[in-house]
Amino acid sequence: MSKHIYKNATAHLPEHCRPTAEILTQFGGKWAIAVIGQLNAGPRRFSELADAISGISERMLTLTLRTLERDGLIERHVTPSVPPRVDYELSARGRSLQEPLIALHIWATEHMADIEESRREFDASDR
Template identity: 55%
Template sequence: MRPENIDVTGLPPRPSPDHSDCRAVASVLARVGDKWSVFVIMMLIDGPKRFNELKRMINGISQRMLTLTLRGLERDGLVTRTVFPTIPPRVDYELTDLGRGLAEPVKALGQWAFTHLPEIEGARNDFDTRNAE
């Protein structure tokens, strides 16, 4: 018997995931790991925001990319879009319960990146210097 087949936990064996499970998880991770999705989720942690408010808050995002990102997050059940019947119509975007569950890990990831940015930039510079030849 090969060592990787020995169960040391005493738990019943889990079936290995098939390729369709991996593809499904990959599609979710692609959505929630996308840089614009991360920024949108972080901006919505404090409550609902209007489209133009989000656009102003997220430096560098185009109107089209914000539209696509919000649509994808809405499709995945992470954001709700509420239209208010005013003139002009007012549209608010807000995290769903599912989105709020994702907000804390996203916030932690953002904080980690911010905290370690100097180390990462230093490592990049070192790498670039070593590989410049």
């Protein structure tokens, strides 16, 4: 796989902001969160993940899994068989991410209605 998909999206930021920005960039799309959420219940095969995550293409699932594996958040296990069985599961690092993601989910749920209202007000203004 080409390494060109791994861009340094935070190169322009001050050094002290980069770690947080890099992590938030990783989860800026919906697919990484969806995959991590599915793997929170335990190991899954590729096809199980594809079936469970509505709207994700096989290519996007593959890219998301590779990125999460590259970051050490998931582990890929291949069982020799015909065809080979491949299972994905959260690594210890991925499991340690559950608490902050749940806290972020709670915050978003509590504030989404207010944020939507702010957006409506902003969009209706003459800005």
